[in-house]
Amino acid sequence: MNKRFPILLMSIFALASCAKTNRLYDDNAYNHAEFDLNYYLEWEDIDELNIANEYQGPKSDFSSCAYSSEDDPPHVVIGGVETEYTWDGEKETQFGYNNNLSKTEKKFSYGVTSKLFDGRVRCESLYQKSRVQLDKSGFAMYFPKQLLSTKYLGFACRGGTDYPQGQEFSHNDLNVNFEWSFYIHLNTSEYNKITYKLNNVKIPVDNGGNTTFVNFTPYFDDTFSELYGAVAMSFRWEVNDEEKMATRPDLTDDYTQKEKHHLALMLYEVFIGDSIWH
Amino acid sequence: MAEKDNFFVKNKSIITFLILEVVALTAFNFGNLSYIFGIAGGILAVAGFAFVFNTEKDKKALLWLLLPVGLLLFVSALGSFNGYSKGIQSISNVALLISLPSFFAIGFFLRKLGDVKPKTVLLVVGGALALITLFGLASTLIEYGFFYSLIYKDRPIYFYNGMPYDVTKEMYWLSGFEFGEVYIEYGSIFAILCASFLPGLLFISPKKDRNEFIISLAIGLVGFLTLLIIPNFKAILVLAVASAFGLVYKYLSNKPNAFKVIGGAFIGVVGLGLLFFILALVNAAIGFKFGGVLARIFVNNEIMVGPSKVFAALFYKGGKNLFGLQAYVSNESTLLTDTHIFEVELLKEVGIFGAIVFIAFVIMMGYFMYKYIRNSEDTKQVKTTFVVMILSFFAIASFSWASIVAPHNELSYVPFLRNSTLLVVLFLLGYIYMPPTKEKEKEHE
Helix, strand or coil: CCCHHHHHHHHHHHHHCCCCCCCCECCCCCCCCCHHHHECCCECHHHHCCEEEEEEECCCCCEEEEECCCCCCCEEEECCEEEECCCCCCCCCCHHHHHCHHHHCHHHHECHHHHHHCCCCCCCHHHHHHCEEECCCCEEEEEEEEEEECCEEEEEEEEEECCCCCCCCCEEEEEEEEEEEEEEECCCCCEEEEEEEEEEEEEEECCCCCEEEEEECCCCCCCCCCCCCEEEEEEEEEECCHHHHHCCCCEECCCCCCCCEEEEEEEEEEEEECCEEC | CHHHHHHHHHHHHHHHHHHHHHHHHHHHCHHHCHHHHHHHHHHHHHHHHHHHHHHCCCHHHHHHHHHHHHHHHHHHHHHHCCCCCCCHHHHHHHHHHHHHHHHHHHHHHHHHHCCCCHHHHHHHHHHHHHHHHHHHHHHHHHHHCCCHHHHCCCCCEEEECCEEEEHHHEEEEEECCEEEEEEHHHHHHHHHHHHCCCHHHHHCCCCCCHHHHHHHHHHHHHHHHHHHHCCCHHHHHHHHHHHHHHHHHHHCCCCHHHHHHHHHHHHHHHHHHHHHHHHHHHHHHCCCCCCHHHHHHHCCCCCCHHHHHHHHHHCCCCCCCCCCCCCCCCCCHHHHCCCCCHHHHHHHHHHHHHHHHHHHHHHHHHHHHHHHHHHCCCCHHHHHHHHHHHHHHHHHHHHCCCCEEECCEEEEECCHHHCHHHHHHHHHHHHHCCCCCHHHHHHHC
16 A cells, blocks of 8 residues: 555646646747737637526616826726726736736636736737737636625727738727626526626727726616626627728628638726625 | 853753754745744854854864855855845845855854764755655646646746746745745756755665665655656756766775866866856956857857846946946846856846855865865765755756746846755855864874
């Protein structure tokens, strides 16, 4: 038995060894020079969840603001408190740095989706690596922990195209619809799905590092007061601006149309603000 | 007087225990608190001096101790007053000033107190090193699996806080009170010190000295397996070269010429390295005038890019930085360039004069190590283990040192002089330091 013990121990280590090497990528993953190689298309298997009920929120309006200047940061109302929203993730006084999810829970620091929880909310030099480039089909992910409560939800994004430089699709106010869903664990086999539809949000496209910040407080009908028990989320978007898209007939938000130029959503940050996780 | 002597004789086992405890905690790098243990080492050095002074008749040896301690004090003084200056860092500065000479001194005092056998000292130090390395080995296996730096070299990137990191450059380690990613070079220093126990096994019998053999083997294997599962070939190569000392000592020790030839070759390699180092410094001092092939050798290559930045900074603004780069822990990329060469790291930390004095100290210790091998009554196993540990440390520090510890935090900068393993090695050097004694001189006469 004694002789077998070291072998057994090593076998356990070998079997367990997967945590950091589960998902590895090549050197330029999600930051290739070629636009199409940077799409994040992961849709984890949340479609297999047994959904008991579906709800829609929010009842209250969301707020959004386009942010263009470091010198004149906009003020947004988050959880009833007016907050100065600034983009630089390195300075302690600033919004992204103080409110990112990685700071709350270390488990959010790993994986491609950690780009969404790192506090870097705007495209600026090194921060451009912090974007998640989405096709309109969006993405779905399981949280590394279960959400117990949150006071507000928000995200920072902009649009980006694969036009060569000099031919940017420079619109600061392209209308976009978002659909953000949370999957709430009810019991061993059932889940509730809560979806927030945010329509006609104006986002900047190919306009330097400018981003739009969208936020809202997750109030629901009487059934729910918070997102207690959320284990996963999905995020979709689509352009809702026929007029502006008509000026560029060679442009599409559909990644699968290979013959056209592509418009992608550059999602920089997702805020599940003041949250508690289990 | 007799009563006083009696007090020191009676209580010297307490000071012995405390020295071993502080050294073991430092070797384990408990809580990343080596600066606290550095201060504790200072207190123990004072106490140890009192005990040795009152129990040891050979006062001349204590005078000889002033030489290495003085050199280390000079280096640590330069390191202390150059760089950190605020808050806890000022405590860290005081600790640095005290710790380098103190750890050498407590090693020396422990030997003079004579309460524990050298092999016990080795097992205490090795045990502590092996414990933290074992944690590193287990957690690295769990997180990365076997041979990951080879297996994943084509797809090495993972994301942390939105940024790409290379999995083949890191390992898992107990850092402070939590496990996290560190650079392979950092963990490998502990591992190579443990693996240095293996060559000593050539000199003991697994049957006669069963327990000692098993413990030494376990310590050595923990270190070697840690290097192997990554695998860190550079460290394994350094270990192999340092371990060759054991083979030479076992099979060629009765041939004085063999020692001379190997010693000559060793001095030659070190001399060539120093010559290269001096030429690279001269080139920087004259404004990088070397061109063509010389520029490629001394500046424009993968190894010399980092050192060249440091050399340039050293001679910047009329030699203002000759005593060490000011505020070397800063956001300036030059100062945070990890050169992986301890001699160059010393230039950052204590400048050209401090680096020269420290290198002189190391060379002097090389001489005393030779004296230790020739004259000490320690067993060959003990001598081999001490020597291979020290050789491995300075060799790996010359080729593969890590001043930036954690890949996720480039400000996790642990200067060479503040690294806990250096304190352990200084303790070992102090322990084997054999200054000329009256008895030896009389024998000589």
